[in-house]
Amino acid sequence: MSDHNDVHLEPTPGERFSKFLKRGDIRETLAWAAFYTAVFVVLGAYFYPKWMPTVMSTDMKAIERLMVVFTFISAPVCGFVMSIFTQTLRHRHKGDTPPPDGPMIRNNRLGVAVFSGVASLLTLTAVIYGLIELNSSAEAATKDAPNALVVEVTGNQWVWSFNYPSLGVESNMLNLPIDRPVIFRITSADVNHSFWPVQLGVKADANHLATTLAQTTPTKLGTIDVKCAELCGLYHAYMETSGEVMTVSDFNNWVTAQGGHSA
Numbered sequence: 001m002s003d004h005n006d007v008h009l010e011p012t013p014g015e016r017f018s019k020f021l022k023r024g025d026i027r028e029t030l031a032w033a034a035f036y037t038a039v040f041v042v043l044g045a046y047f048y049p050k051w052m053p054t055v056m057s058t059d060m061k062a063i064e065r066l067m068v069v070f071t072f073i074s075a076p077v078c079g080f081v082m083s084i085f086t087q088t089l090r091h092r093h094k095g096d097t098p099p100p101d102g103p104m105i106r107n108n109r110l111g112v113a114v115f116s117g118v119a120s121l122l123t124l125t126a127v128i129y130g131l132i133e134l135n136s137s138a139e140a141a142t143k144d145a146p147n148a149l150v151v152e153v154t155g156n157q158w159v160w161s162f163n164y165p166s167l168g169v170e171s172n173m174l175n176l177p178i179d180r181p182v183i184f185r186i187t188s189a190d191v192n193h194s195f196w197p198v199q200l201g202v203k204a205d206a207n208h209l210a211t212t213l214a215q216t217t218p219t220k221l222g223t224i225d226v227k228c229a230e231l232c233g234l235y236h237a238y239m240e241t242s243g244e245v246m247t248v249s250d251f252n253n254w255v256t257a258q259g260g261h262s263a
């Protein structure tokens with residue numbers, strides 16, 4: 001005689017998943033993951049902007065926002081990896097005997113689906129957000145700004161020089177007036193360099209026989225560090241200069257002192 005009520009039913013994926021979540025070691029792992037995620041979110045929101053170079057232009061502001069958003073997006077992934085790492089250390093086998101078989105994590109389809117789904121969604125968000133930012137900064141680089149100051153930037157093993165055609169000034173210092181859009185026309189006299197005025201959030205190719213355009217608006221007074229971001233030979237690491245974002249009257253005084261004429 002057979003009784004249908006006795007037939008052993010395979011648990012559904014949902015049942016297996018909720019049983020999986022009730023396991024003490026899994027709960028512990030999730031708690032660690034939540035803890036690390038919170039730590040990374042706080043780092044991203046509060047400390048990261050403090051550690052970045054000073055924000056001195058519209059572009060640098062966008063870059064800072066991008067870094068913070070990317071930190072948020074990667075926080076859960078990094079938190080989960082750190083959690084597994086912590087649990088592995090905490091529950092490591094001690095002694096000379098071979099370790100006993102632990103409970104299995106594999107073969108949990110719903111668990112794998114949730115993890116892959118969440119990770120894919122986070123990655124996609126980062127890709128889409130990054131592409132939107134990239135596109136808007138590329139558009140801004142070629143936008144017409146009626147009042148813009150044009151600065152011709154030339155990389156030359158291993159110095160930077162700046163020509164202000166509308167002012168009749170040439171300099172090795174990158175001085176700029178505040179709150180006025182600046183268009184960089186960037187080229188190289190020899191090999192490939194990369195023009196990087198750090199606090200302005202601009203990094204653009206300086207290639208021989210080509211002109212790269214970049215545009216930004218300085219929004220804060222202070223020192224600009226100018227570096228080369230493309231390995232360009234023996235003294236690449238020393239190919240740096242500086243400059244200043246100045247008030248309009250200070251800038252005009254500097255232009256006059258350089259023998260230029262005010263625009």
Ligand SMILES: [Cu+2]
Nearest residue numbers: 228230232236
């Ligand atoms: Cu270089």
